[in-house]
Amino acid sequence: MPMPVRAAVLRQRGGPYAIEQVELVDPGPGQLLIKLAACGICFTDVGVQRYEQGTPLPQVLGHEGAGTVLAVGAGVRHVAVGDRVVLSYASCGACANCGHDHPQYCSNFMALNYAGVLPDGRVPMRQNGQPVYGGFFGQSSFADHAIAYARNTVKLADDVPFALAAPFGCGLQTGAGTAYNTLNVQAEHSFAVMGAGSVGLAAMLAAVDRGCHSIIAIDRVAERLELARQLGATHTILADGRDVMAALRAIVAIGIDRIVDTTGASPVIRAGLEALASRGELAMLAVTAPGTEITFNPNTLLGGRSLKGAVEGDADPQSFIPWLIDRHRAGRFNHAPLVREYPLEAINEAVADMASGKAVKPVLVMR
Ligand SMILES: [Zn+2]
Ligand SMILES: [Zn+2]
Known part of the structure; x- marks a missing residue:
């Protein structure tokens, strides 16, 4: 019935x-x-x-x-x-x-x-x-x-x-999964998230859990950066028109090891690629607006850098969600x-x- x-x-x-x-x-x-x-x-x-x-x-x-x-x-x-x-x-x-x-x-x-x-x-x-x-x-x-x-x-x-x-x-799985699964963030990595909304902050919480030594949140909204600091960001960058790549280099001179982009905006992704360390990886997870194209110097990829994309955090919900909820219950993903x-x-x-x-x-x- x-x-x-x-x-x-x-x-x-x-x-x-x-x-x-x-x-x-x-x-x-x-x-x-x-x-x-x-x-x-x-x-x-x-x-x-x-x-x-x-x-x-x-x-x-x-x-x-x-x-x-x-x-x-x-x-x-x-x-x-x-x-x-x-x-x-x-x-x-x-x-x-x-x-x-x-x-x-x-x-x-x-x-x-x-x-x-x-x-x-x-x-x-x-x-x-x-x-x-x-x-x-x-x-x-x-x-x-x-x-x-x-x-x-x-x-x-x-x-x-x-x-x-x-x-x-969806949202936590997508953000956290991109950091844990797609990028396999580790304590030896520096980490940055571009766009600190709920998905970006979930990615950042995974970096906090894994103990990344430098954790940088970038956003246009100052309040979100305040929240990012409360959740464990070691540095924040307000994207108010300043040169984000230069700001990242000022924090980690040799470049960033792992970056998650949640903005889907081509200038932001390009700046992220240029800010990567050798063997660094950038993962994008946002659907970009129709017609979006990204230009970058392809030599950026020499040096072992890579640009990746993922949906749903590369995660199988049946195994990943209980695992992530256990991290939460253990106080490691707040x-x-x-x-x-x-x-x-x-x-x-x-x-x-x-x-x-x-x-x-x-x-x-x-x-
Ligand atoms: Zn969703
Ligand atoms: Zn299928």
Whole structure:
């Protein structure tokens, strides 16, 4: 029987969310019904809200859900009714990249995360008989209930509050994974993050955990740099038009060993490349604006430097998220200062606060 749920529905590109009642389908084979307690807001939600990305409307977005399993479809074994869980991105489990333990590069990523319908073709929600699309990142968690899949549902320890757990599903995984997995930051490295929003600060927290000797945060917003210092940055650079590369060289004369770029801005990435030490690595994780091109002197790459790109922190959620949450539980990854809670009904205010910088990581809580 379809179930009435409360959801933040996006009806128009560029428009606000409206809190509405919709009917959610029952979980099919390999699917789960989740009672959501919290969902973080990520820049990917904001991108789909603002710009045409091939996703049908009206739709329920939200892809950092956390909650409790209410029902499981046939074939779901690793979680049971009553388990606390975190939801991440969906992957097929059958393609070559999934088979090589790289579900973040799943051949079916777009179909499973952006199509607006479930993989079995069902429209997940209806209102007065009309379709309301969903299945966003295998969830659609701006709601009090969602359908998820075995592969993107990760078991959560009892002692982590849902509002702190939710952002592990995407933003924290993306930032921290880029530092731990893509760049394998170590104590002997100097580290810099360009763009100190929630994803950048998550990357920086990984560098703090690994004990990097110099940890530099760069941003245009002074308050974010203050937060970066609280979280363990040894140096900060306010990007107010000054020469960032020269500022980095003034801190570490031989260049920076590991850099994460979260800005997707070509002058910033170019400055980062030029600031790398020999054998240094720069990883970019942001989707750049259409038409963006980066020019740089290719001789920069001689000397063993490399430019890398990664999505979802090069992480398999089933192994990486529990590992990262254990780092958090051990006091080695303290992202709590990033999180600001809002009731689901205040979603438009939360999105505005994220855009203005008032909130670093807004997390919606369902009551
Ligand atoms: Zn796949
Ligand atoms: Zn995201």
